[in-house]
Amino acid sequence: xxxxxxxxxxxxxxxxxxxxxxxxxxxxxxxxxxxxxxxxxxxxxxxxxxxxxxxxxxxxxxxxxxxxxxxxxxxxxxxxxxxxxxxxxxxxxxxxxxxxxxxxxxxxxxxxxxxxxxxxxxxxxxxxxxxxxxxxxxxxxxxxxxxxxxxxxxxxxxxxxxxxxxxxxxxxxxxxxxxxxxxxxxxxxxxxxxxxxxxxxxxxxxxxxxxxxxxxxxxxxxxxxxxxxxxxxxxxxxxxxxxxxxxxxxxxxxxxxxxxxxxxxxxxxxxxxxxxxxxxxxxxxxxxxxxxxxxxxxxxxxxxxxxxxxxxxxxxxxxxxxxxxxxxxxxxxxxxxxxxxxxxxxxxxxxxxxxxxxxxxxxxxx
Amino acid sequence: xxxxxxxxxxxxxxxxxxxxxxxxxxxxxxxxxxxxxxxxxxxxxxxxxxxxxxxxxxxxxxxxxxxxxxxxxxxxxxxxxxxxxxxxxxxxxxxxxxxxxxxxxxxxxxxxxxxxxxxxxxxxxxxxxxxxxxxxxxxxxxxxxxxxxxxxxxxxxxxxxxxxxxxxxxxxxxxxxxxxxxxxxxxxxxxxxxxxxxxxxxxxxxxxxxxxxxxxxxxxxxxxxxxxxxxxxxxxxxxxxxxxxxxxxxxxxxxxxxxxxxxxxxxxxxxxxxxxxxxxxxxxxxxxxxxxxxxxxxxxxxxxxxxxxxxxxxxxxxxxxxxxxxxxxxxxxxxxxxxxxxxxxxxxxxxxxxxxxxxxxxxxxxxxxxxxxxxxxxxxxxxxxxxxxxxxxxxxxxxxxxxxxxxxxxxxxxxxxxxxxxxxxxxxxxxxxxxxxxxxxxxxxxxxxxxxxxxxxxxxxxxxxxxxxxxxxxxxxxxxxxxxxxxxxxxxxxxxxxxxxxxxxxxxxxxxxxxxxxxxxx
Numbered sequence: 001x002x003x004x005x006x007x008x009x010x011x012x013x014x015x016x017x018x019x020x021x022x023x024x025x026x027x028x029x030x031x032x033x034x035x036x037x038x039x040x041x042x043x044x045x046x047x048x049x050x051x052x053x054x055x056x057x058x059x060x061x062x063x064x065x066x067x068x069x070x071x072x073x074x075x076x077x078x079x080x081x082x083x084x085x086x087x088x089x090x091x092x093x094x095x096x097x098x099x100x101x102x103x104x105x106x107x108x109x110x111x112x113x114x115x116x117x118x119x120x121x122x123x124x125x126x127x128x129x130x131x132x133x134x135x136x137x138x139x140x141x142x143x144x145x146x147x148x149x150x151x152x153x154x155x156x157x158x159x160x161x162x163x164x165x166x167x168x169x170x171x172x173x174x175x176x177x178x179x180x181x182x183x184x185x186x187x188x189x190x191x192x193x194x195x196x197x198x199x200x201x202x203x204x205x206x207x208x209x210x211x212x213x214x215x216x217x218x219x220x221x222x223x224x225x226x227x228x229x230x231x232x233x234x235x236x237x238x239x240x241x242x243x244x245x246x247x248x249x250x251x252x253x254x255x256x257x258x259x260x261x262x263x264x265x266x267x268x269x270x271x272x273x274x275x276x277x278x279x280x281x282x283x284x285x286x287x288x289x290x291x292x293x294x295x296x297x298x299x300x301x302x303x304x305x306x307x308x309x310x311x312x313x314x315x316x317x318x319x320x321x322x323x324x325x326x327x328x329x330x331x332x333x334x335x336x337x338x339x340x341x342x343x344x345x346x347x348x349x350x351x352x353x354x355x356x357x358x359x360x361x362x363x364x365x366x
Numbered sequence: 367x368x369x370x371x372x373x374x375x376x377x378x379x380x381x382x383x384x385x386x387x388x389x390x391x392x393x394x395x396x397x398x399x400x401x402x403x404x405x406x407x408x409x410x411x412x413x414x415x416x417x418x419x420x421x422x423x424x425x426x427x428x429x430x431x432x433x434x435x436x437x438x439x440x441x442x443x444x445x446x447x448x449x450x451x452x453x454x455x456x457x458x459x460x461x462x463x464x465x466x467x468x469x470x471x472x473x474x475x476x477x478x479x480x481x482x483x484x485x486x487x488x489x490x491x492x493x494x495x496x497x498x499x500x501x502x503x504x505x506x507x508x509x510x511x512x513x514x515x516x517x518x519x520x521x522x523x524x525x526x527x528x529x530x531x532x533x534x535x536x537x538x539x540x541x542x543x544x545x546x547x548x549x550x551x552x553x554x555x556x557x558x559x560x561x562x563x564x565x566x567x568x569x570x571x572x573x574x575x576x577x578x579x580x581x582x583x584x585x586x587x588x589x590x591x592x593x594x595x596x597x598x599x600x601x602x603x604x605x606x607x608x609x610x611x612x613x614x615x616x617x618x619x620x621x622x623x624x625x626x627x628x629x630x631x632x633x634x635x636x637x638x639x640x641x642x643x644x645x646x647x648x649x650x651x652x653x654x655x656x657x658x659x660x661x662x663x664x665x666x667x668x669x670x671x672x673x674x675x676x677x678x679x680x681x682x683x684x685x686x687x688x689x690x691x692x693x694x695x696x697x698x699x700x701x702x703x704x705x706x707x708x709x710x711x712x713x714x715x716x717x718x719x720x721x722x723x724x725x726x727x728x729x730x731x732x733x734x735x736x737x738x739x740x741x742x743x744x745x746x747x748x749x750x751x752x753x754x755x756x757x758x759x760x761x762x763x764x765x766x767x768x769x770x771x772x773x774x775x776x777x778x779x780x781x782x783x784x785x786x787x788x789x790x791x792x793x794x795x796x797x798x799x800x801x802x803x804x805x806x807x808x809x810x811x812x813x814x815x816x817x818x819x820x821x822x823x824x825x826x827x828x829x830x831x832x833x834x835x836x837x838x839x840x841x842x843x844x845x846x847x848x849x850x851x852x853x854x855x856x857x858x859x860x861x862x863x864x865x866x867x868x869x870x871x872x873x874x875x876x877x878x879x880x881x882x883x884x885x886x887x888x
C-alpha cells in the first residue's frame with residue numbers, strides 16, 4: 001500500500017506545482033496538460049518516447065547498481081561517451097556475421113565502461129577517495145579523452161561531407177534494423193521517418209540481467225548486504241574493498257551500453273548528434289524515481305522520456321515546452337520527499353506497533 | 367553487606383544538588399534502569415560505579431536530557447525537572463563531559479569553548495569578551511589553557527580540560543564525567559584529579575562514572591553502586607575497600623555452575639598463540655594472548671568491556687589483522703585467511719552487537735538466515751541463490767529455536783531483540799560449525815530467550831562444538847564455561863576454574879588486573 005502511495009503522491013504534487021508555475025507565467029495549465037495527454041499518446045510521440053526510454057533505462061540501471069551498495073556513480077556520463085566512441089570505432093574496423101558483429105560492439109562498449117569505472121573503484125578501495133568526487137572529475141577527463149581520440153585517431157575522412165565529425169560508419173552487419181517492418185505485421189504502420197529502434201530490446205535485456213544479478217545471485221546478495229549494512233556484510237565474509245571495485249565495474253559495464261542506441265541503428269557511427277550528452281545525469285534521476293527497482297526504473301525512464309517526447313507537440317501548439325523540464329525536476333524532488341515521508345510514517349507505525357506488542361515489564365521494587 | 371539504596375540523608379540536612387528517585391527506563395525488550403535512587407550532595411564528588419552494561423550510561427543520559435525516564439523523578443537543587451534535551455539540562459546547570467570528546471579538531475581552544483554560545487558584539491563574535499571569560503574561568507577553577515592553540519595539536523589530557531571548560535563556560539554547576547580516566551595516562555589522571563578537587567573547592571558538584579576502584583576510593587566523597595540496572599548500595603570511601611566494592615559490583619554470590627558431565631575432549635579445535643594487536647598509535651589492544659579451546663569445550667572470557675575483547679573477536683573472525691601471533695582452526699593456521707574462508711571452514715559467529723554486525727534489518731528473515739553462510743548450501747547452488755533451500759532452513763530455525771514470528775518474510779526489524787538473537791544463534795548452529803565465537807549471546811534478551819539460548823549452546827557443546835564465550839554476564843560465564851580467562855588491558859591476567867572462582871578474585875582481576883587482597887587464585 002505504502003509502496004504505491006509514494007510515487008502517486010509525488011506525481012500529484014509535481015502536477016499541482018507545475019500548474020502553479022504555469023498559472024504564474026500566464027499559461028493555461030488545462031491546455032498544457034490536455035496537449036500532453038492527447039498529443040503525447042499519439043503514435044509518433046509514443047515511438048519517440050520508447051526510443052528515448054531505452055538509453056534512460058540503461059543509464060538508470062547503471063546508477064542503481066551503485067546505489068544498491070551506497071556507491072554514487074556520477075560517472076556514467078563519462079563512461080558511456082568513451083565507451084560509445086571506442087565501440088563505434090571497433091565496430092567500423094571489423095566485419096563479422098551479423099549477430100557476432102553487434103555482440104562485439106556491445107562487448108567493447110561494456111569493457112570500456114567497466115575499465116573507466118574501475119578507476120574510481122580502485123581509488124576508493126585503496127586510498128579512500130570519494131567516488132562522488134573522482135567520478136565527476138573523470139567525467140571531465142573522459143570528455144577530453146573522447147574528443148582527443150576522435151580528432152586524432154578515429155575521425156572518418158571528410159567524404160561524409162558537412163561539418164559533422166564522427167567515426168567511420170559500421171557495416172550493415174553491425175547494426176540493428178528498425179522495428180517498423182515488424183510492427184507493421186501488428187497493423188501499426190509508421191512513416192519511414194519515424195523509426196522504432198530495436199535498441200529497446202537491449203534495455204529489456206539489461207533489466208533482466210540487473211534483476212537476476214542483484215536479486216538472484218550470491219554476488220547480488222553480497223552487494224545488497226554491503227549496501228544495507230556494511231559492517232554486517234563484512235562480518236558475514238564480504239570483502240568490502242573487492243566489492244567496491246566489482247560494483248563499480250558492473251555499473252560501468254552497463255553504463256557502456258547507454259550511448260549505443262543511435263550508433264547501432266541507421267546512423268551507424270559516433271558523432272556528437274548520435275551520442276548526445278547528459279544521459280548519465282538523467283540516469284541518476286531515473287534511478288531515484290524508480291527506487292533502484294528494475295520495474296520502477298522502467299516507469300521512471302518512460303515518464304522521463306514521455307516528458308521529452310511531448311516537447312514537440314507543445315511547441316507546435318505555441319505552448320512553453322520548457323514546462324516539461326520543470327516538471328521533470330519537480331517530480332524527482334517530490335519523489336525524494338515523498339519516499340522520505342512514507343519511510344518515516346512506516347517507521348513510526350512500526351515503532352508504535354512494537355510498543356503495543358511489548359507491554360512494559362514488571363518493575364521489581366526492593 | 368553495606369546499607370542499600372536509600373539516599374544517605376542523615377547528618378546532612380542540605381538539599382542534594384541532584385536527586386534521582388525511583389527512575390525506570392525501558393527499551394524494547396529490556397529494562398535499562400529500574401528503581402534507581404541517587405542523591406548527590408552539593409559540592410561533592412560522587413562516584414557512580416558498576417560494570418559495563420549495568421546501566422550507568424543510560425542513567426547519565428537521562429540526567430543530561432539525552433533520554434527521558436519512563437517513570438520516576440529527577441530533582442536538581444530540590445526542584446523537580448523534566449529535561450527534553452541537553453539544552454534543558456545545561457539551562458538547569460547540568461553539564462556532561464563525554465568519554466569521547468566532542469571537539470572540532472580544526473578550531474582553536476577558544477572557538478571550541480564558545481561554539482554555539484558565542485558572545486556577540488554588533489553581530490560579530492566578540493573574541494575579546496570570550497578571551498576574558500575563558501581566562502577568568504581558567505583562573506577560578508585552575509584550568510589553564512592556551513586559547514589560541516588548535517585542538518588537533520593538544521594532548522588527550524588537555525583536550526579533556528577544554529571539554530570541562532566548555533561545560534563550565536555554559537554555566538554548569540553540576541558536572542557529569544563519563545569514565546574520564548579511560549583515555550588518560552597515569553600522569554594525566556593525577557592532573558585531572560587535582561583539577562576536579564579544585565572544582566569541588568569552588569563549589570562545583572561532580573558526578574564521576576567509573577569502574578576503576580582505586581581511583582574511586584582516592585577521589586570520591588560518596589559512592590553509589592549500580593548493578594543490573596538498579597542502585598544496589600551506597601558506600602563510604604573512607605571505610606570501604608576495593609574488595610567490598612568489587613563484591614558489590616559483581617554481586618555477593620556467584621552463581622554455582624550446574625553439575626554436569628564434562629564434554630571436553632582432548633582434541634584442540636582452536637589454538638591462539640601470542641596474538642597481539644596494536645592501535646594506530648602503537649598502544650597494545652591485545653597483548654600476547656594465548657589459549658586453546660578443545661572440542662566440546664566452552665572457554666569464557668571475563669573482563670570489563672574495552673579490555674581487548676572486541677579486538678580478540680575481530681582477530682579471530684578475520685576482521686582485524688593481528689600484528690603478531692597465530693590462530694589455528696582444527697590444526698590449520700588460518701591467521702591470514704579471509705573472513706569468508708574462515709566461515710566456510712566452520713567458524714560460527716554470534717556478534718556482540720547483533721543489529722550492527724549480525725543482521726540486515728530491512729531484509730526478510732530468510733535472507734538474514736543466509737547472512738554469513740551465503741556461499742554455502744542450502745543457501746546457494748553454484749553462483750545462484752537457492753531461495754527454496756534458504757527458506758526451508760529458515761523455517762527449521764524458526765521451529766527448532768522457537769523464533770516468534772508470523773512468517774519468514776517479515777523483516778528482521780519486526781522481531782524483538784530476543785527473537786533476533788534466537789535467529790542468529792539458530793543460523794550459526796544449524797550450519798554445524800566446528801568452532802564458534804559467541805559474544806554476549808544473551809545481552810538484552812528476556813529471561814525466557816536467555817534460558818533457551820543457554821540450552822542451545824550447551825547442546826552444541828555436547829556435540830563437540832568449541833566455543834569462545836565473551837560476556838559481561840557473570841552468571842552466563844560461570845554457568846556455561848568450562849574454563850574462564852580474565853582479560854585486563856588486552857592481557858590474559860588469570861585463568862580460573864569457574865567452579866572455584868570467587869567474586870573477589872573475579873572483581874579484582876577484572877578491575878585491576880591482579881588479585882591483591884583477594885586471596886590466592888584457584
